[in-house]
Amino acid sequence: MEINILTDQEAATLREVVAASSHILILGHKSPDGDAIGACLAWQQYLISLGKQPRIIVPDAYPDFLQWLPCSETILRYDKHPDEVKKLFSEADLVFCLDFNVSSRVEELQPLLDDFKGHKIMIDHHLDPQLADASLVISRPEASSTCELIFRVVWQLGAFDAMPRKFAVADYCGMMTDTGGFTYNSSDPAIYFIISQLLTKGIDKDKIYRNVFNNYSTWAIRLRGYLLSRKLNYVDDLHACFYSVSRDEMKRYHFTKGDLEGLVNEPLRIKGTKLSISLRQDTEKENLVYCSLRSVDDFPANKVAEDFFHGGGHLNAAGGKLFCSIDEAEKIARKAINAYSDLLK
Numbered sequence: 001m002e003i004n005i006l007t008d009q010e011a012a013t014l015r016e017v018v019a020a021s022s023h024i025l026i027l028g029h030k031s032p033d034g035d036a037i038g039a040c041l042a043w044q045q046y047l048i049s050l051g052k053q054p055r056i057i058v059p060d061a062y063p064d065f066l067q068w069l070p071c072s073e074t075i076l077r078y079d080k081h082p083d084e085v086k087k088l089f090s091e092a093d094l095v096f097c098l099d100f101n102v103s104s105r106v107e108e109l110q111p112l113l114d115d116f117k118g119h120k121i122m123i124d125h126h127l128d129p130q131l132a133d134a135s136l137v138i139s140r141p142e143a144s145s146t147c148e149l150i151f152r153v154v155w156q157l158g159a160f161d162a163m164p165r166k167f168a169v170a171d172y173c174g175m176m177t178d179t180g181g182f183t184y185n186s187s188d189p190a191i192y193f194i195i196s197q198l199l200t201k202g203i204d205k206d207k208i209y210r211n212v213f214n215n216y217s218t219w220a221i222r223l224r225g226y227l228l229s230r231k232l233n234y235v236d237d238l239h240a241c242f243y244s245v246s247r248d249e250m251k252r253y254h255f256t257k258g259d260l261e262g263l264v265n266e267p268l269r270i271k272g273t274k275l276s277i278s279l280r281q282d283t284e285k286e287n288l289v290y291c292s293l294r295s296v297d298d299f300p301a302n303k304v305a306e307d308f309f310h311g312g313g314h315l316n317a318a319g320g321k322l323f324c325s326i327d328e329a330e331k332i333a334r335k336a337i338n339a340y341s342d343l344l345k
């Protein structure tokens with residue numbers, strides 16, 4: 001089984017740039033998910049093993065269900081500490097961009113990243129990487145997660161034996177969350193070799209699962225139940241559905257970040273479902289709706305996201321945004337489903 005993914009040239013560049021750098025930043029994307037946070041924390045351990053003192057920076061909050069991760073308290077939020085982050089950027093000589101493919105994915109941090117004159121190295125699994133002036137782009141869209149890539153790189157560089165348990169916890173967490181607990185995009189045998197290696201570090205994978213997936217508040221469970229029970233619009237003959245959640249509804253259920261994570265996958269459990277669309281109003285802006293799409297088999301959720309939701313993504317997992325009311329967004333979702341009726345039937 002092939003674990004190594006870097007060419008000799010790439011491995012050499014990575015080693016050289018890291019060795020020559022003394023102020024290293026690790027950057028995750030806006031609204032960081034388990035893979036982004038896991039990759040940042042795991043990569044931090046790798047760099048620490050080389051004697052570096054990297055800092056992790058993310059644009060904003062990450063969900064409650066990741067806050068138990070070892071060393072997560074070292075993650076610096078730009079929205080809370082803008083001056084400290086600007087100072088770190090001004091001193092840095094190397095920035096790692098993990099789990100995102102374009103600088104716009106760090107949103108308010110984009111100017112700092114774009115203007116950064118030191119080395120930039122991207123490690124990511126999204127399609128179409130675009131990073132101007134990057135010293136190295138390790139882009140593998142076929143990988144299940146960035147955490148899978150982090151493992152492969154660390155393994156190839158011969159550093160895995162030296163990795164502590166917390167490397168394995170963070171890395172496993174990211175691989176697990178990006179595959180829905182190894183229920184999609186997870187048939188590559190190498191994934192299970194990697195897990196077997198991570199387990200040798202003494203991680204409790206069942207506990208990691210519970211920490212992440214069984215961590216809801218009572219309000220969150222009630223909100224999820226309410227949406228499935230009262231808000232799901234299922235188009236029977238097209239095996240497709242959508243639901244929306246408004247600001248007022250989120251307020252009523254004391255919504256906090258992460259409460260609706262993954263809910264868009266739930267309707268796929270209805271027999272025969274091919275497409276599920278979630279529409280979530282922004283908690284502040286009236287005319288901003290976040291859209292999330294999930295599909296199965298070869299139905300292209302990313303095409304629907306491109307055509308109707310100003311977005312894109314993977315074949316079976318895509319997202320986008322609408323700049324309209326939540327009612328208007330529902331109409332657009334219905335229109336999108338009808339437009340794809342030939343493929344959905």
Ligand SMILES: [Mn+2]
Pocket residue numbers: 035036099125145146178
């Ligand atoms: Mn990812």
